[in-house]
Amino acid sequence: MRFHSITRFLGIKDDHVEVFDTGEKEKSFWFQLHTKVRKQTCPKCKEKTKRIHGYRWQCIQGAPIAGKKVELHLRKRRYICTTCSRTFFEKLSFMERYQRHTVMLSQEVLSLSSEMSFTHAGSLLGLSTNRTLRMLDQRHIPVRKVLPRAIAIDEFKGDAGNERFQTIIVDVERREIIDVLPDRRAETIETYFKQCDTGNVRIVVIDLSKAFKEALRRQLGNPLIIADRFHFMRQAYWAFDKVRREIQQELYQEYRIRLKRHKEVLWKSPSRLNEKGKERVEEILGKHPELRKAYELKNELDKWFKTSDKDNAKAGLEKWFSLVDESGVEAFKNVVKTFKRWKTEILHSFMYPYNNGFIEGVNNTTKVIKRMSYGIKSFSRLRKKILWRQVVRTHAG
Ligand SMILES: [Zn+2]
Numbered sequence: 001m002r003f004h005s006i007t008r009f010l011g012i013k014d015d016h017v018e019v020f021d022t023g024e025k026e027k028s029f030w031f032q033l034h035t036k037v038r039k040q041t042c043p044k045c046k047e048k049t050k051r052i053h054g055y056r057w058q059c060i061q062g063a064p065i066a067g068k069k070v071e072l073h074l075r076k077r078r079y080i081c082t083t084c085s086r087t088f089f090e091k092l093s094f095m096e097r098y099q100r101h102t103v104m105l106s107q108e109v110l111s112l113s114s115e116m117s118f119t120h121a122g123s124l125l126g127l128s129t130n131r132t133l134r135m136l137d138q139r140h141i142p143v144r145k146v147l148p149r150a151i152a153i154d155e156f157k158g159d160a161g162n163e164r165f166q167t168i169i170v171d172v173e174r175r176e177i178i179d180v181l182p183d184r185r186a187e188t189i190e191t192y193f194k195q196c197d198t199g200n201v202r203i204v205v206i207d208l209s210k211a212f213k214e215a216l217r218r219q220l221g222n223p224l225i226i227a228d229r230f231h232f233m234r235q236a237y238w239a240f241d242k243v244r245r246e247i248q249q250e251l252y253q254e255y256r257i258r259l260k261r262h263k264e265v266l267w268k269s270p271s272r273l274n275e276k277g278k279e280r281v282e283e284i285l286g287k288h289p290e291l292r293k294a295y296e297l298k299n300e301l302d303k304w305f306k307t308s309d310k311d312n313a314k315a316g317l318e319k320w321f322s323l324v325d326e327s328g329v330e331a332f333k334n335v336v337k338t339f340k341r342w343k344t345e346i347l348h349s350f351m352y353p354y355n356n357g358f359i360e361g362v363n364n365t366t367k368v369i370k371r372m373s374y375g376i377k378s379f380s381r382l383r384k385k386i387l388w389r390q391v392v393r394t395h396a397g
Helices: 004-009 103-113 118-124 129-138 186-195 210-220 229-250 253-261 263-267 275-287 289-307 313-327 330-341 343-351 358-372 379-396
Strands: 017-024 028-035 052-065 068-080 087-089 150-160 163-171 176-181 203-206 224-227
Touching (some): 004 017, 103 129, 150 379, 176 186, 203 210, 224 229, 229 253, 229 289, 229 330, 275 289, 313 330
Antiparallel strands (some): 017 028
16 A cells, blocks of 8 residues: 555556565666456457466566666566456556556657657667657657648748658647648648548638649638738748849949848838938948839838738738839739739738737747757658647646
């Protein structure tokens, strides 16, 4: 009885398991575990039996205690069915079948691996990197297969499994990653949707990918598609930067460097510039009238983006289209082409509050993960790391 709390401490919830003896070595604690006889159901004929066939000793590794390894020496009992003579081992929930470690240890592997490198996680748990990876690979992480009302699809550069980009599926309202997909191909998304219950999906936030849009239409019928704000606004900043780079090309070395250095101040919205910044911008634009045009187009769009609502977004956008037309700046004409193709989805983003922000947060999360586990080649390990990190964080916060 006095060892009862120890079993709990070891993560053993099976109440027919008892600590028979325990001791301490230089680098480890050991526990001898016995089990009580219990009526068993034969796995073959389902008859009840209590007849013991024999015992086998098994050594199991547990989660470390106070930085020391934990060895569990289990006297495992084999029963025999009195009806059909089948022999079988008793069931124990604290260890996984065919494994030489406790469920608790593999849980710790997963939790630590989601916050640090696999090697570091393993070393804290007294495991080699290979064993850590094997344990991680054996773990199955349950994911939601019934998709919610509003989802977002976005990509990130994970560089795993020979693919530069991976895709995340996000529950927009609950702000949760639902799953991570190995690449950003339309077929992959379609296959994913086929494996899910998509009956509730009404709203999908996506970047400006035609392939995704078509895949959504094929698999989800006719959901309301919203263009992600970050993705469409980015187009204007890229266009502006294209103009800047073109001008830069024509400049002498000395001025070229200066203009490059001023990229940041030019990207900022004018309202956020201090006096010195404003002066610098004015100095640059004074020398390059073409850049001034691009600068004003970028700022106009930014203003539209920040001040429009569902009632005036459409008119404002059309007004901006004509400004671009008048300016004749080629790089922005391409933005207008894209915006016209995605006009409905872009305007949807002013009607519904489901966009931006969270995807950005997710992108930062994957950036963090990327930094910590630079060089994860296996997609499934990267996926587990991302999904489990979220589980850990959700429970902690
Ligand atoms: Zn039987």
